[in-house]
Amino acid sequence: MDYFTLKGSQLFAEDISVKEIAETYDTPVYVYSRATLERHWHAFNNAVSAHKHLVCYAVKANSNLGVLSVLAKLGSGFDIVSGGELARVIEAGGKPAKVVFSGVAKTSSEIEYALTQGIKCFNVESIPELDRINRVASKLDLMAPISLRINPDVDAKTHPYISTGLKANKFGIAKDEAIKAYEYAKSLEHLNIVGMDCHIGSQLTDLAPFVDALERLLMLIDELATRDIIIQHLDVGGGLGVTYNDEQAPHPNEYAAAMAEKMEGRDNLTLILEPGRAIAANAGILVTKVEFIKKGEEKNFAIVDAAMNDMLRPALYNAWQKIEEVTMQDLPKAKYDVVGPVCETGDFLGKDRELAIEANDLLAVRSAGAYGFVMASNYNSRCRPAEVMVDGSKHFIVREREKLEQLWAGENKVAD
Ligand code: LLP
Numbered sequence: 001m002d003y004f005t006l007k008g009s010q011l012f013a014e015d016i017s018v019k020e021i022a023e024t025y026d027t028p029v030y031v032y033s034r035a036t037l038e039r040h041w042h043a044f045n046n047a048v049s050a051h052k053h054l055v056c057y058a059v060k061a062n063s064n065l066g067v068l069s070v071l072a073k074l075g076s077g078f079d080i081v082s083g084g085e086l087a088r089v090i091e092a093g094g095k096p097a098k099v100v101f102s103g104v105a106k107t108s109s110e111i112e113y114a115l116t117q118g119i120k121c122f123n124v125e126s127i128p129e130l131d132r133i134n135r136v137a138s139k140l141d142l143m144a145p146i147s148l149r150i151n152p153d154v155d156a157k158t159h160p161y162i163s164t165g166l167k168a169n170k171f172g173i174a175k176d177e178a179i180k181a182y183e184y185a186k187s188l189e190h191l192n193i194v195g196m197d198c199h200i201g202s203q204l205t206d207l208a209p210f211v212d213a214l215e216r217l218l219m220l221i222d223e224l225a226t227r228d229i230i231i232q233h234l235d236v237g238g239g240l241g242v243t244y245n246d247e248q249a250p251h252p253n254e255y256a257a258a259m260a261e262k263m264e265g266r267d268n269l270t271l272i273l274e275p276g277r278a279i280a281a282n283a284g285i286l287v288t289k290v291e292f293i294k295k296g297e298e299k300n301f302a303i304v305d306a307a308m309n310d311m312l313r314p315a316l317y318n319a320w321q322k323i324e325e326v327t328m329q330d331l332p333k334a335k336y337d338v339v340g341p342v343c344e345t346g347d348f349l350g351k352d353r354e355l356a357i358e359a360n361d362l363l364a365v366r367s368a369g370a371y372g373f374v375m376a377s378n379y380n381s382r383c384r385p386a387e388v389m390v391d392g393s394k395h396f397i398v399r400e401r402e403k404l405e406q407l408w409a410g411e412n413k414v415a416d
Contacts, residue, residue, distance in 0.1 A: 002036040002282040004366070009328040011364055015393040018287055018326045022362050025386050025397065027289040028306035030373050032062075032398070034391040036283035037070050037369075040252060044275055045074075047256030051263050051271050054120075056100050058238045058276030059085040061370040066389045066398025067280065068092035077120070079238070079274040083110035086117065096120075100235060100272065102149065102199070104129075104170060111136045111144075121145045123197045123235065125172055130185050137190035146185060147195030147235060150178050150220065152213040156201030156239065172198065178220050182229050193229055195272070196221060199237025202277060205249045207258050210236065214262050221269070234263070235272035242281045244367050245320050252278050277370040284369020286311050286385070287326065288349075290361045291341070300336045302357060307340025308347040309379040311365060311372055315346045323350045326362035338363065342380050373399075381407055 003014045011018045013031050021031055044055045056077035059068065063085060068078070069092040077098035078089045089099060096117040104125045106114075111133055114122070124130055124146050137144040151172035173181050185191050200213050214236055221231045236259055241249040250258075256273060263271050288306035295301075313319035323338055336357070338350045349365055357363070376384045383402035388395055 001039065003033045003039075004036075004282075004285055004364070006328070011324065011326045013285070013390040013395075016390055016395055018285070018364060019362060021388055021390070021395055022287050022289070022326070024395070025388055026401065027287055027362065028304075028310050028385040029287050029401075030284055030368060030385055030387040031287055032064070032067060032284045032369055032387065032389050034070050034389055037067060037279060038074060040275075040279040040283060041071055041074055041076060043252035044256050044273055044279070047253040048260045048271055048273065051260045052267070052269075053260075053271040053273070054098060054233075056098065056235070056272055056274050057279055058274045059089060060374060061276030062280040062284065062372070063088050063374055064387050064398050065092045066387065066396075067369075068094060070389075071279075077272070079123075079276075083107075083113045086110075086114055086119070090117065100147070100197070100274070102197075102274075106132075108132060108136050112140065115140055115142050115144055119145075121147050121195055121233070121235075123147050123149045123195075124185075125149045127173075127181060127184060130181070130188060130191065134188040134190045143190055143192045145192050145194045147193075147197045147233070148173050148178065148181055148185065149197045149199070150175055150217055152198050152200065152216040154200055154209045154212045154216070156204050156209045175216060175220070179223060179227070182224055183227070186229060193231070195233040195235055196231050197235035197237060197272070199274065200239060202239050203241040204239045205241040205247050207250055207255060210239070210255065211258055211262065214259060218262065218266075231269065233270035233272050235274065238274040238276045238278075240275055240278040242277055242367060242370075244281075245322065249278075279370075281367045281370035284367075284372060286365040286368040286372060288363050288365065290357055290359055290363060293336075293357070293359055300334055302336040302338045302353075302355065302363070304338055304340060304349065304363060306349065306365070306385070307342040307380070307382065308344065308349075309342055309377045309382050310340070310385050311349060311368060312375045312377070313371055314349050315344075316375075321350065321368065322366040323353050323355070323363055324366065325355060325357060326364050329356055329361075331356040331358060342382070378402075378407055383407065
């Protein structure tokens with residue numbers, strides 16, 4: 001459930017009309033709803049409340065300081081994949097002690113930064129990474145809390161680009177190597193084994209692969225206990241899907257409850273969740289203006305002012321995102337490819353969409369709060385859009401629209 005609703009003929013973000021937001025901040029503009037972010041976060045947190053747990057929002061989904069600060073105020077933990085994301089979390093008021101650090105290639109300086117900030121845990125993905133973390137911790141004379149990311153070899157049945165828990169993927173340590181890897185970690189002096197984690201993929205709409213993976217990890221945890229390696233937390237990653245079109249995505253409640261159920265009787269094992277998309281996707285929209293209507297011989301095009309550089313998912317994954325009119329009008333409907341100004345045939349936001357529009361109308365690309373702005377680029381020397389947070393009847397800018405000078409900040413002309 002989100003707080004982008006039609007009131008009369010106007011699309012509203014909470015208590016403000018999207019049209020008013022576009023008039024205030026210009027387009028293209030990302031608009032986020034604080035109430036929706038909070039609602040989604042609470043859905044996860046409440047569903048696992050009977051068990052010791054920590055919800056670590058996956059910062060990569062949307063790392064805007066406004067978004068992170070909303071979640072930090074709720075007491076959220078964070079899943080990060082770079083030093084940059086850690087810096088953002090700290091800047092937004094998040095606590096390093098609630099941060100888990102994922103990713104296959106953490107650099108020594110990122111490890112040092114995270115260690116000195118006192119993060120909760122490194123989610124380690126390989127043996128050489130164990131060595132690297134041990135080396136950095138030893139230099140600082142600190143103990144590094146670690147978890148091993150286990151690749152449970154389950155098929156998440158999602159888009160191949162966002163499936164991560166198969167043997168063929170680059171992520172994690174193979175299930176069959178896990179015990180050996182933990183024994184090795186135990187032998188390293190500056191590592192403190194605290195957890196086990198996994199992440200099998202993103203946009204999963206079936207709970208079975210999650211439960212499968214969790215069961216496989218629990219078996220490993222029991223096996224480790226017989227070898228005196230005691231795991232204190234189990235991090236099941238993120239990956240819960242959302243409804244973009246007509247997918248039947250389980251409610252965060254059902255997902256979190258299914259995880260908590262498997263943890264029953266394991267009171268000393270803390271459950272960690274790393275949801276990104278399920279918290280942020282439907283808490284945001286991208287608002288864009290129709291520049292021209294172009295009637296082609298085979299197709300009609302709605303050429304809009306947002307492009308693949310602003311919202312990459314359709315071009316990159318052929319992802320489908322709902323596109324709707326911001327103002328309902330009594331106009332004839334027609335089918336359009338909604339395309340941007342970038343010079344690429346792949347620059348589209350949606351194809352064959354029935355819309356009642358004319359030039360200068362506004363369109364909303366729904367479910368744009370996750371993997372939207374964060375994947376934006378300056379391709380074609382386009383300034384990235386502004387981002388706005390709505391909170392009831394208030395709205396404020398959480399990221400200014402980029403300015404031209406910022407496009408070449410840090411660049412140099414050659415001297416003669
Ligand atoms: N934890 C780890 C270790 C991850 O790699 C990811 C996402 C998450 C948590 C959060 O997963 P979520 O709950 O958001 O599914 N750009 C793609 C999605 C890439 C996801 C990568 N990893 C897209 O736009 O669909």
